[in-house]
Amino acid sequence: MSIKLKNVNKIYKTGNVETYALKNVSLEIKDGEFIVILGASGSGKSTLLNVTSGLDNPSSGEIIFNDEIISNHSSKELTKFRRDNLAFIFQQYNLLQNLTVKENVEIGASIGKNPFNIDEIIEKVGLEDKKDSYPSQLSGGQQQRVSIARSVAKNPNIMFCDEPTGALDEETGKQVLDIIQKMNEEFKTTTVVITHNPNIAFMADRVIKMNSGKIEEIVKNQCKKNAFEINWG
Numbered sequence: 001m002s003i004k005l006k007n008v009n010k011i012y013k014t015g016n017v018e019t020y021a022l023k024n025v026s027l028e029i030k031d032g033e034f035i036v037i038l039g040a041s042g043s044g045k046s047t048l049l050n051v052t053s054g055l056d057n058p059s060s061g062e063i064i065f066n067d068e069i070i071s072n073h074s075s076k077e078l079t080k081f082r083r084d085n086l087a088f089i090f091q092q093y094n095l096l097q098n099l100t101v102k103e104n105v106e107i108g109a110s111i112g113k114n115p116f117n118i119d120e121i122i123e124k125v126g127l128e129d130k131k132d133s134y135p136s137q138l139s140g141g142q143q144q145r146v147s148i149a150r151s152v153a154k155n156p157n158i159m160f161c162d163e164p165t166g167a168l169d170e171e172t173g174k175q176v177l178d179i180i181q182k183m184n185e186e187f188k189t190t191t192v193v194i195t196h197n198p199n200i201a202f203m204a205d206r207v208i209k210m211n212s213g214k215i216e217e218i219v220k221n222q223c224k225k226n227a228f229e230i231n232w233g
């Protein structure tokens with residue numbers, strides 16, 4: 001699924017203070033593309049992801065998925081659109097603690113129209129021997145892999161990942177990135193990853209550099225690296 005942003009602005013108002021978090025951002029992401037968004041703290045990365053994915057409304061401008069203009073949608077229509085098309089992976093795992101790995105993934109699959117086979121997706125994230133474990137019995141990296149399996153079990157058109165490896169060490173971080181990369185390559189899932197780590201940018205087709213609410217630069221990688229080839233820094 002492709003994504004288009006046309007002249008998108010986002011202004012947060014807190015009392016009398018206005019923060020221009022996105023300033024006239026226009027961008028096209030192609031179907032199946034792997035995009036990394038880089039930028040300093042406060043540059044507008046999370047705002048860009050939230051507004052693009054319909055988690056928050058832009059103050060002005062248009063957001064278009066394939067040919068569907070979602071910036072005009074009601075919140076009910078937006079919820080349905082997100083449920084049918086989008087997966088979210090955050091730094092926090094947000095797993096249901098009283099459900100097993102398999103049950104957590106089942107919940108993710110149950111909201112999709114055309115979900116993946118649950119056992120296959122658990123195998124894809126390398127947790128077949130942990131199916132009946134509870135989240136508290138798993139390491140951070142394993143919990144993030146469950147979280148990814150749950151998000152992608154519905155077979156989404158797009159994956160939005162906000163600092164997916166922010167809480168992980170190098171080894172487990174790379175395992176998680178490898179799973180995200182494989183989803184992108186095998187299922188052509190359009191992928192948008194926000195990160196502070198410039199090394200992760202080498203995995204992308206294109207890198208969007210944000211500065212003070214604007215796209216400062218877009219870099220196309222001639223040669224992409226796989227997750228295990230990048231330096232962690």
Ligand SMILES: Nc1ncnc2c1ncn2[C@@H]1O[C@H](COP(=O)(O)OP(=O)(O)OP(=O)(O)O)[C@@H](O)[C@H]1O
Pocket residue numbers: 012013014019020021039040041042043044045046047048
């Ligand atoms: N809900 C909000 N209300 C008011 N201002 C906000 C809100 N959310 C973000 N901002 C402001 O908007 C700007 C962009 O914030 P954003 O969270 O998008 O940056 P970021 O690049 O994702 O930062 P980080 O890397 O630290 O997560 C910042 O100046 C921030 O203080």
